[in-house]
Amino acid sequence: MLGRTYETQNCSAARALEIVGERWSLVIIRHALFRDITRFGDFQRCLGISRNILTARLDWFVEQGLMVRQPHVDGSAYQEYVLTDKGRELQPVIVALTHWGDRWAAPDGPPVVLRHAECGGQVRQHTVCDDCGEQVTIDAVEADPTAHRSDTATHG
Structure with a gap:
């Protein structure tokens, strides 16, 4: 099993892969960028991704500053995962x-x-x-x- 980091590499591409290189990562970001998907259930429905993997990726994106978790605009109990400038880039x-x-x-x-x-x-x-x-x-x-x-x- 490969590790998540490339400690021996002084390489921006390798460091970027530490953040977005796991399976499903760029596909989730793509759906947020081009399909304006922000809700957990919508990501899961569109992608057919398991809940545990989606949860891990979204939590990681929030931790890394690619997304922010915020209440849904309609005032419901749902949370949205909204891309930051870092994520949109x-x-x-x-x-x-x-x-x-x-x-x-x-x-x-x-x-x-x-x-x-x-x-x-x-x-x-x-x-x-x-x-x-x-x-x-x-x-x-x-x-x-x-x-x-x-x-x-x-x-x-």
């Missing part, structure tokens, strides 16, 4: 993963198309250079392990 990750899945893991084509709510156009994820604004291809990206925190303050 996973949207581009889910868009990129969806497009990768559409290309490499959807033999019958995309099951869902992500569209711009304003005009109906299809949404795509792109990698763009902060300095020159050019769209960057996969083979034109390099990792710089010597970058300092002061550099990231000026570049994102």
Whole structure:
């Protein structure tokens, strides 16, 4: 059984996976982002996920600051799990993963198309250079392990 942490890795991707890398995690976040689901029962009904797994994931998201638990807006006894800014910022990750899945893991084509709510156009994820604004291809990206925190303050 794999552990939850990557203590030996000095890697932001590995640390992010500690938070959202368990099975069901990104699917729950996807439903909160794109289907506006906030109630436990609605997550369970839509996803067919067991109560214990859903409870663990939602509690973890609250603990990690991806969601907040609050009373339902209708004043009922129900609780809502609402995405925070930190949770909403996973949207581009889910868009990129969806497009990768559409290309490499959807033999019958995309099951869902992500569209711009304003005009109906299809949404795509792109990698763009902060300095020159050019769209960057996969083979034109390099990792710089010597970058300092002061550099990231000026570049994102």
